[in-house]
Amino acid sequence: MKPVKKNKLTGKLKALMLRSMPNMITCKEFDDFMVDYLDGELSSAQRNKFELHIRMCKECRQYLDAYKRTIETTKAVHQSEDSVIPNDVPEDLVKAILKARNNQ
Ligand SMILES: [Zn+2]
Numbered sequence: 001m002k003p004v005k006k007n008k009l010t011g012k013l014k015a016l017m018l019r020s021m022p023n024m025i026t027c028k029e030f031d032d033f034m035v036d037y038l039d040g041e042l043s044s045a046q047r048n049k050f051e052l053h054i055r056m057c058k059e060c061r062q063y064l065d066a067y068k069r070t071i072e073t074t075k076a077v078h079q080s081e082d083s084v085i086p087n088d089v090p091e092d093l094v095k096a097i098l099k100a101r102n103n104q
Pocket residue numbers: 026027030053057058059060
């Protein structure tokens with residue numbers, strides 16, 4: 001028995017799903033929808049398609065996760081000017097920011 005190349009198989013399966021499901025959006029469309037989705041600007045029909053794609057497509061799920069984390073980190077950095085420093089900011093960066101602030 002030959003080992004199955006998993007990625008190739010998954011790719012084929014996804015291509016098949018995209019063809020057989022009229023409501024399924026492509027990864028490119030997912031990308032286009034993502035910002036509007038996070039802003040809550042999609043219609044409910046568009047949101048359904050988008051959420052269906054998240055469930056079906058692991059790559060886009062990870063992509064969305066990474067994107068959300070980036071936004072949250074960016075927000076946290078902006079909000080932390082006088083309060084909390086996010087845990088995942090490297091210590092060197094924190095020191096550099098504090099130093100820059102003290103020099104003002
Ligand atoms: Zn996708």
